[in-house]
Each structure stands twice: as structure tokens, then as C-alpha cells.
Amino acid sequence: MIDYFKESAEKSGLILSEEMFPKFEIFYEELLETNKTLNLTAITEMKEVVLKHFIDSMAVTRFYDFSKKSVMDVGTGAGFPGIPLAILCPSARFVLLDSLKKRLNFIDKILEKCEINNVELLHGRAEDFGRDEKYREKFDFCVSRAVAAMPVLLELCTPFVKVGGTFLSYKSERLEEELKTAGLAMKLLNCKLSAEHEYQLPDMDFFRVYAAFEKEKITPKKYPRQAGKPKREPL
Numbered sequence: 001m002i003d004y005f006k007e008s009a010e011k012s013g014l015i016l017s018e019e020m021f022p023k024f025e026i027f028y029e030e031l032l033e034t035n036k037t038l039n040l041t042a043i044t045e046m047k048e049v050v051l052k053h054f055i056d057s058m059a060v061t062r063f064y065d066f067s068k069k070s071v072m073d074v075g076t077g078a079g080f081p082g083i084p085l086a087i088l089c090p091s092a093r094f095v096l097l098d099s100l101k102k103r104l105n106f107i108d109k110i111l112e113k114c115e116i117n118n119v120e121l122l123h124g125r126a127e128d129f130g131r132d133e134k135y136r137e138k139f140d141f142c143v144s145r146a147v148a149a150m151p152v153l154l155e156l157c158t159p160f161v162k163v164g165g166t167f168l169s170y171k172s173e174r175l176e177e178e179l180k181t182a183g184l185a186m187k188l189l190n191c192k193l194s195a196e197h198e199y200q201l202p203d204m205d206f207f208r209v210y211a212a213f214e215k216e217k218i219t220p221k222k223y224p225r226q227a228g229k230p231k232r233e234p235l
Contacts, residue, residue: 001025005050011202012055013062016088023087023114024054030113031078034106040078051201057081057145058088060168060210063197064141066092072139072160073097074126074153075146079107081170085143086119095139097122097129127227130159137162137218145170150178150211151185151234158189159219167191167213175209185235190217 002021009016028049034040043052057080066089073082076096086094096119098104104121111119122129129135142157142165150169157167171178175196186192194214200207224230 001028001046001050004047005054008050008055008202009058012059014055014058014088020087023116024084026113027054027079027083027110030106030110034109038102038106040103040106047203051204052206053078053080054084055201056170056206056208057084059199059201059208060143060170060197061085061088062199063195063210064166064168064212066141068092069140070138071095072135072142072157074142074144074157074160075099075148076107077103077146079103079110080145081143082119083107083110083116086116087114090118093118093120095120095122095135097124097126099123099125125227126156126160127224127230130156130224135160140165142167143170144168148231149234150182152230154182154185154189154191154213155224155230155235158191158213158215159224161191161215163215163218165215166194167215169211169213171209171211172207175211179211181234186213188235189219189223191215 002025043049068091070093073096076082076098082094082096101123104123136159139160142160144157153169161167191213195212197210
């Protein structure tokens with residue numbers, strides 16, 4: 001697994017130190033073991049985990065420098081993209097948010113076994129923590145690989161971002177279609193699309209786009225709306 005990971009990272013233009021690779025191996029083994037009893041991911045084949053989870057999570061660093069930055073990961077699930085990014089960027093501070101305690105328990109075990117010290121875990125909903133002064137507009141970056149419509153993601157994620165900071169959404173080739181529905185949300189939430197970074201994983205036909213939204217002004221106090229409403233009634 002490590003040999004394949006090293007080869008794939010090199011093809012992807014990612015630079016990892018030697019001590020990072022064993023952490024990913026532990027992460028992979030624990031992911032497979034826990035997945036037997038807890039549905040963490042449908043992707044379990046080694047090469048697919050390396051590419052679609054590890055490399056995909058980290059490739060955004062080709063476009064953005066997370067060194068010494070604060071990063072919120074909304075809807076982290078099994079720890080993607082937060083954990084791979086935290087391993088790759090030890091000087092950055094990460095907060096991983098998820099609504100399911102069992103997933104966070106799994107991540108907590110990974111943090112301990114891999115000796116990852118730059119991650120805080122939050123159990124709850126983005127709608128609630130997005131209104132918490134401790135986390136609202138405190139992050140240089142917010143990242144999310146969560147599956148949701150763009151207006152929903154914008155309402156859940158941009159409240160965490162500082163003015164001048166960036167929300168990075170991991171998307172597929174359907175981005176242009178989604179952006180057509182996001183104009184009102186961007187206007188109401190005081191953000192704009194600042195870049196679209198296209199990327200293809202090595203050795204497979206897996207196309208990705210990182211959509212970057214710059215926060216221009218503070219988020220109006222009414223957003224995010226109460227839990228569940230952003231999804232039920234998208235902006």
C-alpha cells in the first residue's frame with residue numbers, strides 16, 4: 001500500500017515526508033476494520049482508497065497553501081478530507097465537524113493511533129455551530145466533500161469562514177450545472193466564486209473540480225437558518 005501511495009502521490013505532484021506514509025497505512029487498515037460494523041465508505045479496494053480518498057483529499061494543496069492556517073471540515077464523515085490534510089499539513093489547525101458520533105469515535109481512534117495533534121472534533125450540525133461565536137467566521141478555509149446541492153453547502157459552510165477567507169467545495173463534472181442554482185445563495189451570503197480548479201486523479205478517469213468561494217463580507221446573522229431548513233428550502 002505504501003509503495004503504491006508513494007507512486008500515486010508523486011504522479012499527483014504531492015510531497016509527503018517518509019514519516020507520513022505509515023500514518024496513512026494505519027488509517028487505511030482501521031478504515032477497513034471499522035467498516036465491517038459501521039458503514040463508513042463504499043470504497044474499500046486499496047488503490048481506490050489511496051486515490052479516491054487520500055490523494056483526492058490532499059490534491060487541493062496544489063492550489064492552496066494551508067500552512068499555519070485554520071481549516072474547518074464540514075460533514076467530515078470518515079475523516080475526509082480533514083485527516084489526510086491534517087497529516088500532510090501539520091502546522092495547520094483543523095476542526096472536523098460531523099453529526100454522527102460513531103464516525104467521530106472512529107476518527108478519534110485514528111488521531112490517537114497516528115499521533116495526529118492538530119485536529120479538534122465537533123459533534124453536531126453545521127447549522128448550530130455556524131452560529132457559535134467560537135467557530136463563526138474564525139477560519140481561513142472551510143472544506144467539504146459532503147454530498148449536497150451548492151446552495152445548501154454555501155449556507156452551511158461560509159458562516160465559518162473569515163472575511164477574505166475561502167470555502168473549498170470538492171465537486172465533480174456537474175459543477176457548472178450546480179453553479180446555475182447558486183447565484184442567489186452567493187448574493188445573500190456575501191461570497192463569490194473566485195476559482196474553479198480542475199483535477200484528474202492518476203491512473204483513472206476520475207475528474208474533479210475544486211470550487212473556491214471567497215467571502216467578501218460578514219455573513220448576515222440570519223444564516224445559517226435553523227437545523228434542516230437549508231436542505232428543505234435551499235436559498
